[in-house]
Amino acid sequence: MNRRFFFKTLASVIGLFFTGLWFKMVHVQNKNRVVKTVVISLDSLSEINFFNDFIVVREGSNLSVLSSKCTHLGCRIGNVSQDLLQCPCHGSSFDRAGQVVTGPALRPLPNLRYDIDQKNNTITVFLA
Numbered sequence: 808m809n810r811r812f813f814f815k816t817l818a819s820v821i822g823l824f825f826t827g828l829w830f831k832m833v834h835v836q837n838k839n840r841v842v843k844t845v846v847i848s849l850d851s852l853s854e855i856n857f858f859n860d861f862i863v864v865r866e867g868s869n870l871s872v873l874s875s876k877c878t879h880l881g882c883r884i885g886n887v888s889q890d891l892l893q894c895p896c897h898g899s900s901f902d903r904a905g906q907v908v909t910g911p912a913l914r915p916l917p918n919l920r921y922d923i924d925q926k927n928n929t930i931t932v933f934l935a
Contacts, residue, residue: 843934850928855892855903857885860934861919862892864903872919872932873905879912892916 845858852870856863862873862884873892875884882896891900891908900908905916920933 845932845934846929847932848929849923852930855887858932859883861932862916863930863932866903870921870923870930871904872921872930873901873916874919876916877912878907878914878916879910884916 845861847856847858847863852863852865854865856865857875860875862875864871864873876882877884877894877896877899879894879897879899882894884892884894884901886893886895888900891902892905893900894912897911899910899912901912901916902908905918907913907915922931922933923929924931
């Protein structure tokens with residue numbers, strides 16, 4: 808066995824080892840992810856409602872649930888000014904649908920999954 812073949816083989820084995828280790832860590836993280844739910848009474852909702860991890864926008868009978876985490880650097884959006892959701896850190900603003908109106912944010916606010924329970928008149932928001 809020559810020296811070049813030995814080092815190529817050694818590098819391949821080490822690369823495979825770390826690739827396998829990385830995949831195992833990613834799999835464990837996904838397996839341990841718990842979905843948190845928050846239940847809110849529909850009667851208590853106004854037009855724009857700020858919660859810790861999400862924002863509920865109510866327009867008539869239509870609801871949308873947006874992440875309250877700004878897509879620029881992750882600051883929590885917690886106020887509305889001139890009908891725009893305002894990020895307190897760097898001035899990004901979003902419309903009621905979560906679309907960027909002014910930057911520096913480039914991506915819209917993600918929509919979150921929710922279910923409405925008509926019987927109990929509540930909304931359940933699913934947070935990952």
